[in-house]
Amino acid sequence: MDAKKALKDIQAGRPAPVYLCYGLEKYRMREFIQVLMDSLIEPEHKEFAVSKFDLGEISLSAVLEDAETLPFMVPKKLIIATNALFFTGAKESTKVEHHLDRLIDYLKSPAEHTVIVFTVDADKLDERKKVVKSLKEHEAAIPFLSLTAEELQQWVTRQAQKLGFAFTGGSVDQLILYTGGNLQSLSAEIEKISLYVGNGGTASKETVDQLVARSTEQNVFILIEDIVNLRLERAFVILEELLKQREEPIKIAALIARQFRIMLQVKELSKQGYSQQQMASQIGLHPFAVKVAEGQARKYEADKLCAIMSQLADLDFQMKSGKIDKVLGLEMFLLRLAA
Incomplete structure (x- = not known):
């Protein structure tokens, strides 16, 4: 089952008894759980109706025993059980013993007064496990995977519309680039921009440039983008900003090397017919970063x-061995690259 269908059922008053939320997009996962909580539990009941367990410390049996226990002073209860690594192929470091057959039996006759949400930060489940097959048969497994580049652009546009403003002239891509496509960061920055431009306002690339903070990694990412597109003046302004922030030139060179390594990997995978989403999964990057x-x-x-x-690699050796001034070496490399 996908999240949209699950949300539609929840809002129609038909929540499933068990959900397994998996994937690396934690922001969307938290949004889903919040909607479920708001639909299922009255605000004044939350103290008694919501239980949280860490499956790295608490056994699955304890969670299911709580699920089967009648709620106290409330009509329904919600159980959120995190770190459910036993649904994946990952090796667990915990010594807690989980009896997975107990969950398979529970799924056959779940408690009517309880909704259980299992969460795990993994983009894949172990399809060989009986418990995973059982959850999929019950349409309980919901993936929260990274949005594609196009979906991310649409998401940003929709969030802006909800707040009553619009992005113009490539500013959506610029915002995504500056935040690395992280939904939590994007949400915070969109809210900040909305307060700045006001209801009915528009946010340009200049607005994004003025308001959105960037990490060192994102600055290097943008610096490479500027060099590739022969925007030398802007690239050197970014380099100067990084040096003013006392960023180590060796670190900057390492981040530049990482970006060119990614470019080479993407080029090779593209030749093999991989899609952007497949490349993102293979390299471990956000799909938007792969697109760029x-x-x-x-x-x-x-x-x-x-x-x-x-x-x-040669520049790194020269910098570390003191054969070249670090800043000069970095500047000379960028000039050669642009040439």
Whole structure:
């Protein structure tokens, strides 16, 4: 089952007795659980109606015993059980013993007064396990995977519309680039922008540039984008800002090397017919970052990318051995790259 269908059933007053929420998109997962809680539990009942368990410390049997116990002073209760690693192929470090057959039996006759939500931060479940098969048969497993680049752009646009303003002229992509596509960060920045532009206002690229904070990693990402598109002046302004923030040139060079390594990986995977979503999963990146890297990689042949990686390795050695001034070495590399 997908989250949209599950939410529709919840809002229609038909929640399932058990949900397994998995995936790396924690923001959407938290949103889903909040909607479920608001639909199921009255605000004044939350203290008695909501229980939380960490399955790294508490056994599955204890969770199910609580589920089967009648609620106290409330008509329904919600149980949230986190760190349910036993649904995945990951090796558990905990010594807590979980009897998974107990959950399979529970699914056959779940308590009518309880809704259980299991959560696990993993993008895949172990499909070989009987308990996972059973949950899927009951349409209880809901994936919360990273949005594609297009879905992310639509999500940002919708969030702005809800707050009564609009983005213009490529500012959506710029905002996503500055936040790395993290929904929690995006949500906070969109709210900040909405307060700045006001109801009915518009946010331009300049607005995003002025208001949105960027991490070192994101600044390096943008610096590479500027170099690739021959916006040298802007690239050197970003480099100067990083150095003013006392960022270590060796660290900046390492982050540049990481981005070119990603570009090379994306180029090779693209040749093999991988989609952006598949590449994101393979490399461990957000799909939007893959989309940008794919665009950057088109400007270079694979041999050129390998040569750049070799130059960066040489620069790293020279910096660490004191054979070149770190800042000068970095600036000279960027100039050669642009040339």
